Amino acid sequence: MIMDELARQVKESSIKLAAAGTEIKNKALARIAESINERKEEIIRANAEDLDRSEKENLPAPLLKRLKFDEVKIADVVDGIYSLINLEDPVGKTLLSTELDDGLELYKVTCPIGVIGVIFESRPDALVQISTLCLKSGNGVLLKGGSEARETNRILAEIIIDAAEEAGIPSKWAALLETRADVNDMLKMDRYIDLIIPRGSNDFVRYIMDNSRIPVMGHADGICHCYVDEDADLDMAVKIVVDSKTQYVAVCNAAETLLVHERVAPEFLPGLKKLLDSKKVKVVGCPKTRALIPVNPASDEDWKTEYLDYKLSVKVVSGLDEAVDHINAYGSGHTDSIVTRDREKAARFMDYVDSGNVFWNCSTRFSDGFRFGFGAEVGISTSKIHARGPVGLDGLVIYKYKLIGSGHIVEDYANRFRTFKHRNLNREFTL
Amino acid sequence: MIMDELARQVKESSIKLAAAGTEIKNKALARIAESINERKEEIIRANAEDLDRSEKENLPAPLLKRLKFDEVKIADVVDGIYSLINLEDPVGKTLLSTELDDGLELYKVTCPIGVIGVIFESRPDALVQISTLCLKSGNGVLLKGGSEARETNRILAEIIIDAAEEAGIPSKWAALLETRADVNDMLKMDRYIDLIIPRGSNDFVRYIMDNSRIPVMGHADGICHCYVDEDADLDMAVKIVVDSKTQYVAVCNAAETLLVHERVAPEFLPGLKKLLDSKKVKVVGCPKTRALIPVNPASDEDWKTEYLDYKLSVKVVSGLDEAVDHINAYGSGHTDSIVTRDREKAARFMDYVDSGNVFWNCSTRFSDGFRFGFGAEVGISTSKIHARGPVGLDGLVIYKYKLIGSGHIVEDYANRFRTFKHRNLNREFTL
Numbered sequence: 001m002i003m004d005e006l007a008r009q010v011k012e013s014s015i016k017l018a019a020a021g022t023e024i025k026n027k028a029l030a031r032i033a034e035s036i037n038e039r040k041e042e043i044i045r046a047n048a049e050d051l052d053r054s055e056k057e058n059l060p061a062p063l064l065k066r067l068k069f070d071e072v073k074i075a076d077v078v079d080g081i082y083s084l085i086n087l088e089d090p091v092g093k094t095l096l097s098t099e100l101d102d103g104l105e106l107y108k109v110t111c112p113i114g115v116i117g118v119i120f121e122s123r124p125d126a127l128v129q130i131s132t133l134c135l136k137s138g139n140g141v142l143l144k145g146g147s148e149a150r151e152t153n154r155i156l157a158e159i160i161i162d163a164a165e166e167a168g169i170p171s172k173w174a175a176l177l178e179t180r181a182d183v184n185d186m187l188k189m190d191r192y193i194d195l196i197i198p199r200g201s202n203d204f205v206r207y208i209m210d211n212s213r214i215p216v217m218g219h220a221d222g223i224c225h226c227y228v229d230e231d232a233d234l235d236m237a238v239k240i241v242v243d244s245k246t247q248y249v250a251v252c253n254a255a256e257t258l259l260v261h262e263r264v265a266p267e268f269l270p271g272l273k274k275l276l277d278s279k280k281v282k283v284v285g286c287p288k289t290r291a292l293i294p295v296n297p298a299s300d301e302d303w304k305t306e307y308l309d310y311k312l313s314v315k316v317v318s319g320l321d322e323a324v325d326h327i328n329a330y331g332s333g334h335t336d337s338i339v340t341r342d343r344e345k346a347a348r349f350m351d352y353v354d355s356g357n358v359f360w361n362c363s364t365r366f367s368d369g370f371r372f373g374f375g376a377e378v379g380i381s382t383s384k385i386h387a388r389g390p391v392g393l394d395g396l397v398i399y400k401y402k403l404i405g406s407g408h409i410v411e412d413y414a415n416r417f418r419t420f421k422h423r424n425l426n427r428e429f430t431l
Numbered sequence: 432m433i434m435d436e437l438a439r440q441v442k443e444s445s446i447k448l449a450a451a452g453t454e455i456k457n458k459a460l461a462r463i464a465e466s467i468n469e470r471k472e473e474i475i476r477a478n479a480e481d482l483d484r485s486e487k488e489n490l491p492a493p494l495l496k497r498l499k500f501d502e503v504k505i506a507d508v509v510d511g512i513y514s515l516i517n518l519e520d521p522v523g524k525t526l527l528s529t530e531l532d533d534g535l536e537l538y539k540v541t542c543p544i545g546v547i548g549v550i551f552e553s554r555p556d557a558l559v560q561i562s563t564l565c566l567k568s569g570n571g572v573l574l575k576g577g578s579e580a581r582e583t584n585r586i587l588a589e590i591i592i593d594a595a596e597e598a599g600i601p602s603k604w605a606a607l608l609e610t611r612a613d614v615n616d617m618l619k620m621d622r623y624i625d626l627i628i629p630r631g632s633n634d635f636v637r638y639i640m641d642n643s644r645i646p647v648m649g650h651a652d653g654i655c656h657c658y659v660d661e662d663a664d665l666d667m668a669v670k671i672v673v674d675s676k677t678q679y680v681a682v683c684n685a686a687e688t689l690l691v692h693e694r695v696a697p698e699f700l701p702g703l704k705k706l707l708d709s710k711k712v713k714v715v716g717c718p719k720t721r722a723l724i725p726v727n728p729a730s731d732e733d734w735k736t737e738y739l740d741y742k743l744s745v746k747v748v749s750g751l752d753e754a755v756d757h758i759n760a761y762g763s764g765h766t767d768s769i770v771t772r773d774r775e776k777a778a779r780f781m782d783y784v785d786s787g788n789v790f791w792n793c794s795t796r797f798s799d800g801f802r803f804g805f806g807a808e809v810g811i812s813t814s815k816i817h818a819r820g821p822v823g824l825d826g827l828v829i830y831k832y833k834l835i836g837s838g839h840i841v842e843d844y845a846n847r848f849r850t851f852k853h854r855n856l857n858r859e860f861t862l
Binding site: 015016018019098100104106113114194195209210213215217233236239240242243247248328343344346347348350351352354355356357358359360361362363365366367371372373383384385386388389390398399400401402403404405406407408409410411413414420422431 | 446447449450529531535537544545625626640641644646648664667670671673674678679759774775777778779781782783785786787788789790791792793794796797798802803804814815816817819820821829830831832833834835836837838839840841842844845851853862
């Protein structure tokens with residue numbers, strides 16, 4: 001099986017890459033950035049082929065726009081690589097250091113996860129971002145992009161792998177997969193692949209989660225809420241709800257449901273409705289909402305739907321508790337925001353809402369790796385383990401326990417001949 | 432479905448428990464310790480029932496020994512609870528604080544995972560340890576113990592849940608499951624259960640991993656290695672190998688395979704063989720080993736077998752690289768130790784061996800939550816994400832991003848009307 005051999009090679013190289021120092025990794029990143037600039041013409045030519053073919057195959061206009069990889073986008077990804085060089089290496093950080101006993105020292109040190117399988121949509125910039133994040137964090141990577149971007153992905157993968165090798169990185173640390181069959185094969189490679197990051201439609205992500213033993217990091221749905229409390233500054237609330245819903249509708253951190261406290265709903269909803277109308281947002285609502293503004297009824301299905309469109313469901317609630325219960329019942333653990341002047345209520349909202357991102361008096365659209373200052377992100381996770389929310393370099397590492405003794409054996413402690421000290425060393429690991 | 436309702440209740444309570452402060456959790460732990468002491472007679476009576484029944488059912492002697500829960504073991508678990516009280520609360524720690532812009536502050540704050548499903552073997556002390564670890568870390572827990580310990584588990588679960596409730600913890604945070612059918616139902620509860628920790632036989636753990644969408648933390652195999660390098664202090668190496676193999680053979684951190692550098696094998700193996708003979712350890716070896724000591728041949732199956740018994744497989748290797756390759760090919764990512772005087776080789780071993788615990792000049796038997804100073808452990812993980820090695824309180828938490836604004840919207844940044852500052856605040860989260 002070809003995939004088996006490919007995955008094995010990436011795994012083998014990843015072990016070497018894991019031990020690569022910051023300097024060599026940054027040198028490789030710089031070489032990649034230079035090489036992308038040097039071979040700009042080739043990239044644009046390959047992209048033109050993809051665009052031509054996809055246009056003939058009637059790819060919808062928004063997808064064609066995402067597929068396009070021009071001078072501006074190339075400059076953006078190159079800028080991105082230079083920012084990544086400036087970010088701290090997440091590998092080799094000492095998280096804990098304990099003297100277990102005289103001459104017996106324990107260190108908990110961050111290290112790469114190993115091999116990451118990433119499946120991403122049509123944007124070719126995703127290939128550059130993901131592979132460079134993996135390189136900086138010392139992980140091997142199997143990349144599967146959209147078939148629309150076939151030619152662009154090929155040239156980009158070639159450039160990245162060649163440039164990294166010139167800087168001394170083992171050549172097989174990254175590999176490009178091209179077919180759907182490859183994805184299914186990849187899902188079986190739990191022996192070699194340590195984590196899968198799927199970026200794509202909800203159904204696709206669920207398919208991956210259901211068909212692999214490999215841990216999956218990502219999110220299927222982004223059902224985000226704004227809750228406008230009775231103590232909200234209503235002008236602020238309008239701004240936040242409109243931004244959360246309309247600033248960019250086709251993304252996971254856009255709001256899908258508005259919850260409004262019943263005491264302010266009569267004052268708040270009519271004005272908001274006018275603004276949403278002007279932005280062509282369709283509104284559906286609960287019976288109490290419909291008593292206040294003329295909108296279609298919301299079904300139970302609406303509360304659990306990620307519209308990714310100019311559509312908003314609205315529910316009038318009796319207070320914070322009902323809002324929190326609604327979010328925890330129907331939300332997807334992605335991003336939820338409360339608008340209130342009341343500090344205590346904000347604290348309760350942030351404690352009780354079981355989501356990766358809980359916001360007070362700001363737009364749900366802020367939940368993003370760039371905005372959070374992580375430089376870049378491999379995706380946003382709604383998992384409850386490992387990494388939650390926008391995942392940057394820190395989400396691509398785990399740790400090892402390194403224990404250094406001088407002949408220490410457990411029998412001496414079992415016999416009570418020696419006892420443990422467990423003294424915090426507060427020291428970086430070095431040998 | 433009964434399990435569905437039970438899991439839903441535990442989930443609901445876990446949301447409240449997540450917001451409980453350190454004081455109330457410690458009060459509950461103290462009350463649990465007191466209550467176990469107060470109701471000691473009842474516990475011992477229930478345990479006598481279990482022992483009687485299990486003896487009649489011909490439970491093997493080692494399992495009967497594990498099942499026994501007497502005054503000494505009760506005193507041990509009570510001591511364990513008091514140590515747990517003294518450990519730092521893992522919840523509410525600020526991992527990151529960034530000023531994204533004026534008045535827009537991001538905090539990454541630890542929080543409980545949610546609901547943990549734990550399936551453990553016959554020892555009733557496991558029930559107390561696991562449930563109190565979950566309580567301290569603010570997690571709801573579904574507990575499934577061995578049926579041999581039925582009566583003991585019932586009384587212990589009752590005591591723990593009642594005592595915690597007296598201290599103000601929501602009553603449904605923990606629940607005891609009793610049948611095998613319950614386990615299968617539990618594996619389907621991915622809506623309510625966030626993590627499963629199985630403790631038991633390899634086959635059982637694999638069954639869980641293959642039959643649930645819920646993430647699993649734990650280990651199937653513990654195939655641990657000692658590598659004796661050409662630069663080893665051979666007296667030290669004998670001590671470490673004997674301790675790693677024989678100090679307690681029935682546990683995951685006992686060594687199963689010894690790798691010896693070919694330059695020292697002729698001097699090292701005969702003496703070691705004598706000592707292992709005296710401890711009744713059966714040895715199997717590679718052809719080079721068999722040329723030096725009279726042992727049966729090791730098959731390829733031996734290198735991937737966790738004996739959990741007085742048996743050791745021995746391979747003579749050409750050096751560090753072959754040792755590392757063997758460990759990465761046949762090991763289980765659990766614990767591996769190098770014996771050498773050479774600092775540089777030790778560093779390479781610890782960098783290149785892809786295991787959760789990599790040791791230098793000490794016994795593999797040290798990889799354990801108590802020995803590492805974590806107070807207690809829920810198990811040892813060979814996962815590559817979330818938590819690796821012995822898992823204590825820190826492995827039972829994740830984090831939330833809390834973002835505090837004053838009306839901030841993304842449109843202002845998209846328009847370049849405002850720009851991000853991303854200044855490290857170096858500040859604890861408080862509201």
